[in-house]
Amino acid sequence: MKKWILIIVGIILIGIIGIGIKINSDLDEIVEALNSEHSLKEPNLIILSDSISPNQKHKYYEYQFDKGGLGYSRIFWSVIKNRKNENDLGKGLIPEGYKIIGWNEKNELILREWNPTAELKTVSKLKNGTIINGIKINKAE
DSSP, X not given: OHHHHHHHHHHHHHHHHHHHHXXXXXXXXXXXXXXXXXXXXXXXXXXXXXXXXXXXXXXXXXXXXXXXXXXXXXXXEEEEEOOTTOOBGGGGBOOXXXXXXXXXXXXXXXXXXXXXXXXXXXXXXXXXXXXXXXXXXXXXX
């Protein structure tokens, strides 16, 4: 009798573990779908400008999204490695409240504080020397 109870409990536990793994993988897919918006493969992405670093290792993008009948999104800036298979702009997304001005001769990004609307209440405070996706940041005054 104890043997059958252990077998049934074992089967139930295996089922519960299987269901947990399935739920976890479904949640990962949902998170990936939500984060995929900031990708060079996004069909509604509109690249406004881009620039390669002086050493050709990184590239920044200025972009926004076409929201159809709703118009366009706010403008975003991101810096990523300059490789053909690199598409994830979310990795190097510049915090709200700043925009990229360009590169300096040391392959560092130059940022300027930027608040296009009065609605932006949470502005990150970046310091000179902050690293974003492997690139050193300098703030323009």
